[in-house]
Amino acid sequence: MRAVLDWALSVIELFGTDEHTRTVYRITVTRCEYLSEMQEAYTLQRSMHDTMVENFRLAFERASEAGQLAPGWTATTASTTLHCFMSGLLDNWLRFDFDVEVAKTLRMALESLVESFRRDAACPQRVALSQAGG
Structure with a gap:
């Protein structure tokens, strides 16, 4: 179970410190970059x-x-x-x-x-x- 915890903590650390990773993941997952009219939906x-x-x-x-x-x-x-x-x-x-x-x-x-x-x-x-x- 320690390996699972270590992996999950590393993901949290990555997302907490790497804005580029967060942005790429957000666009990939939502298939949307919240600009202009999509900002209202966001x-x-x-x-x-x-x-x-x-x-x-x-x-x-x-x-x-x-x-x-x-x-x-x-x-x-x-x-x-x-x-x-x-x-x-x-x-x-x-x-x-x-x-x-x-x-x-x-x-x-x-x-x-x-x-x-x-x-x-x-x-x-x-x-x-x-x-x-x-």
Whole structure:
């Protein structure tokens, strides 16, 4: 698992420090360079994105304040993780036209991710599994 983490961290570092890479990737992925009239579409898209991020952040802040987040998660890391998962899921679904079987896997992945956010006391199912040795 360390190799996976190291690779992912190197991608984050590359995107964080290399503007050219970000620009090329953005154009390749979106097939659009946001100039002139496309700037308005980008502004709308950015507004929707910011609203989603804010809604996730607020939800996880409430969960944190209620003592519902599992150890190791903060409101910021949980909301960022969910945001990235959902953005990637939707982007890939549209780009690669996933089928019903992939949808089942994605639902299971999302449920597992959300379960990882929950403190054991808030998730009796996880407590039962851990007590059963599962």
